[in-house]
Amino acid sequence: xxxxxxxxxxxxxxxGSPLSLECTVxxxxxxxxxxxxxxxxxxLQLLFYSVGIGQISSEVPQNLSASRPxxxxxxxxxxxxxxxxxxxxLCAWSVAGPAGQSGANVLTxxxxxxxxxL
Amino acid sequence: QQPVQSxxxxxxxxxxxxxxxxxxxxxxxxxxxxxxxxxxxxxxxxILLKGGEQKGHEKxxxxxxxxxxxxxxxxxxxxxxxxxxxxxxxxxNYKLTFGKGTLLTVNP
Numbered sequence: 001x002x003x004x005x006x007x008x009x010x011x012x013x014x015x016g017s018p019l020s021l022e023c024t025v026x027x028x029x030x031x032x033x034x035x036x037x038x039x040x041x042x043x044l045q046l047l048f049y050s051v052g053i054g055q056i057s058s059e060v061p062q063n064l065s066a067s068r069p070x071x072x073x074x075x076x077x078x079x080x081x082x083x084x085x086x087x088x089x090l091c092a093w094s095v096a097g098p099a100g101q102s103g104a105n106v107l108t109x110x111x112x113x114x115x116x117x118l
Numbered sequence: 119q120q121p122v123q124s125x126x127x128x129x130x131x132x133x134x135x136x137x138x139x140x141x142x143x144x145x146x147x148x149x150x151x152x153x154x155x156x157x158x159x160x161x162x163x164x165i166l167l168k169g170g171e172q173k174g175h176e177k178x179x180x181x182x183x184x185x186x187x188x189x190x191x192x193x194x195x196x197x198x199x200x201x202x203x204x205x206x207x208x209x210x211n212y213k214l215t216f217g218k219g220t221l222l223t224v225n226p
């Protein structure tokens with residue numbers, strides 16, 4: 001069966017410090033990978049998605065970046081955190097492929113990483 | 119384009135019914151429904167791929183009106199465990215764009 005791991009679960013970082021959140025998926029090959037952010041009491045905002053190694057699509061311009069160094073590894077980074085970067089970061093995966101006009105595939109989310117920037 | 123959900127919040131007593139609506143100004147090719155418990159990750163409920171399709175999950179069901187670009191989630195005889203935030207998502211190729219969510223609270 002497939003599992004998704006995301007860490008760290010919580011972290012508190014000062015403004016201007018770097019960030020690295022990691023996500024790995026087991027039990028599948030070539031998954032689509034996603035990073036979403038959820039600000040307190042808000043909806044799910046798509047930040048990045050990747051359909052293959054080294055392929056990253058950015059949805060929202062900001063001081064965050066994503067990388068996919070291996071097939072089942074997805075990393076979210078920042079060189080200098082802002083207060084507005086605080087939130088609940090969720091990694092998700094879906095079966096490979098775009099599913100055409102039928103829409104995206106079903107997402108399975110990791111447990112999330114709660115980031116507080118002070 | 120982000121789907122629009124209504125209502126933003128609803129409070130029920132156990133056993134009551136609720137409807138959550140999701141609409142889009144762009145064509146909806148598929149609609150996903152997820153539920154998120156407080157402090158947890160969202161969990162997939164169901165996906166509707168065809169206009170007019172209806173699906174059910176326990177006492178939770180959904181419909182999809184492709185022409186009206188709308189979907190509705192129906193919760194019947196609500197249970198305490200139904201409490202959480204419900205999100206609809208609009209699928210397009212590789213991406214799933216979520217609405218802002220509907221907070222459902224079921225009280226005893």
